[in-house]
Amino acid sequence: MGYVNINDVFCTSKTGYKILKGINLNVEKGECILLMGLSGSGKTSLTKLINGIIPHFEEETDFVGEVLIEGESTRNISQYKISEKVGSIFQNPKSQFFNSDVEGEIVFGLENMGTDPELIKKSLKKTINNLNIDRLLGKNVFSLSSGEKQILAFASIFALNTDIVVLDEPSSNLDMDTIETIKNNIEIFKKEGKTIIVAEHRLYYLKDIIDKAYYIDEGIIKDCFTQEEIKLFNSKKENNLKIRTLSTPKLEVLEKEFNKNDEYLCEDLSYTINGNLIFKDINISLNRGEVLGIIGKNGIGKTSLLKCISGLMKKNTGSVFFNNKLLNNKDRLKNTYLVTQDINSQLFTLSVKEECELNLPEDRLNQVDVVLNRLGLDKYKDKHPMSLSGGQKQRLTIALALLSNKEIIIFDEPTSGLDFKNMIIVSEAIKDLAKKSNKIVIVVSHDYEFLNTVADGIYEMV
Incomplete structure (x- = not known):
């Protein structure tokens, strides 16, 4: 048995739409896995099963089967207890912020759990030093750029120190430099021994981090690839799977000169x-x-x-x-x-x-x-x-x-x-x-x- 186990799970919306169909997935402790596939294939729903959003919050979605974290069913664990084990970083970081100041947001989860104040201070210091985010301190959350907000979301989960980290499209709307920072942060999580599940379309920055990649199509896990196999993908294989490039993208379009005669x-x-x-x-x-x-x-x-x-x-x-x-x-x-x-x-x-x-x-x-x-x-x-x-x-x-x-x-x-x-x-x-x-x-x-x-x-x- 793995650290996270999904056994024969079928997930269906209230309207009868079949989101996931017979998913079986075992994730070992400290493993980093990638969920890839077309939009709407069920990747996000799979992450919601792991962090407990399904079934505890998303009442319009039902599932049968078994989702276990350290051998315990997520159906039987309160959302509060799941959040002590699983930290989530969403596509839109604004959806998970609760404070207007950066430092308050970083330690919010710890304060909410009643953590000892001295431990909160130590965790805040470690987070700032390990993720190198001194430049964000003292800022208002609403004044941050999209990239800075995503980095803050990573910091808040790092401070929470959960054993499992779930990421849903963490690179959306980010520039190349910020994606490199996100990559470094995921590597830090991995060095800390965290179990990491990433649902993502941009793949190039993850190919040296992940241990396995699962390809999901229409709610079914169609294939599993090791890191070594992923690195051998060529453009033909990428096109067949309809996935984004595994090579670092380079801009090939030329600069448009300003012309006063244009319309x-x-x-x-x-x-x-x-x-x-x-x-x-x-x-x-x-x-x-x-x-x-x-x-x-x-x-x-x-x-x-x-x-x-x-x-x-x-x-x-x-x-x-x-x-x-x-x-x-x-x-x-x-x-x-x-x-x-x-x-x-x-x-x-x-x-x-x-x-x-x-x-x-x-x-x-x-x-x-x-x-x-x-x-x-x-x-x-x-x-x-x-x-x-x-x-x-x-x-x-x-x-x-x-x-x-x-x-x-x-x-x-x-x-x-x-x-x-x-x-x-x-x-x-x-x-x-x-x-x-x-x-x-x-x-x-x-x-x-x-x-x-x-x-x-x-x-x-x-």
């Missing part, structure tokens, strides 16, 4: 908030039919730039022109559709189809099924948007952008949580949006693999 211009854009300069003198240009990729480190101001050019942030200087017309904030809002990182904030109705039909003229309703089919969402059209996996939600927001009648379409990290197959589908959809629908398209992304397939030019914020 869409952002000239000398600057933005300051509360006396802090977020970005200064941004100059970008492109024409209809082009896709411009914007890159830069976490916290450099990319999302703020998108909000400024789309008219959501008013206190900016500089100019935005479209077809030689100066666009004020009202014009920018009228002409621009922005797909944000926080996809949940853009979903409002009770079904996927209703979401697509919302505010759509009657003469265009026939386009909904076509777009859903193209993005592989047609079989989910009657499902509640919030019941979709992260990758499925991401594709739904792409569908909404495709159905919008805006001239300027902007995407902020559109491949967050997407596997290789769906990354290509989204890439082709965005390219068609630009070229066939003759739109202005701007994409912010840290995903070089995606940008190499979709972007005509790159602008780097520094």
Whole structure:
């Protein structure tokens, strides 16, 4: 028997959808395993079985079979007791924060468990030193970049010192430098003897850490690979499995030069908030039919730039022109559709189809099924948007952008949580949006693999 045992588990939603089908998985103490596979294949549900979210919190999901931690069934252990053994790091770290200050967040779990104050101080000091996070101390959690928030999530679990660590898409929306930090943190967990389960689409940074990789497809474990076997994968094997590259991605798209003769211009854009300069003198240009990729480190101001050019942030200087017309904030809002990182904030109705039909003229309703089919969402059209996996939600927001009648379409990290197959589908959809629908398209992304397939030019914020 392993340290974590999943025996003949079938997991089903209240609507009857079979999420997991006969899963058998044994994880030894100190082992690091990877769960890989298409979006919606059941990876996240598997992590929720291990950390007790299923069945203790997710009441709309049932399972039969047995999930054991150190020989004890998670059905019979309270969530409080499970959390003493299992620490979780989620795709969106904001969902697990409880404090506004960094130090308070790091020690929250220990305080909540009634740990001796002297032990809390020692744990805090060890966490700061081992993870090298002095730069975060004294900061407000809400002022942190996406990368810093994920590093803080790691710190809070490191301080908690659980024997098992479950990670769900920990590299989403992170730049290459922060992913390297995340890799180092996972290695620290492993050296500490932790048992680690990672569900992930970006694979290259994990290939030297994991002991085994399990390939999940439609709720079934189809294959298991050792680290040595994973390292021997070539592009053909990756394509057959429809997984992301195991080689470190390199950006192959050239920089887009600013041209005042282009149809869409952002000239000398600057933005300051509360006396802090977020970005200064941004100059970008492109024409209809082009896709411009914007890159830069976490916290450099990319999302703020998108909000400024789309008219959501008013206190900016500089100019935005479209077809030689100066666009004020009202014009920018009228002409621009922005797909944000926080996809949940853009979903409002009770079904996927209703979401697509919302505010759509009657003469265009026939386009909904076509777009859903193209993005592989047609079989989910009657499902509640919030019941979709992260990758499925991401594709739904792409569908909404495709159905919008805006001239300027902007995407902020559109491949967050997407596997290789769906990354290509989204890439082709965005390219068609630009070229066939003759739109202005701007994409912010840290995903070089995606940008190499979709972007005509790159602008780097520094």
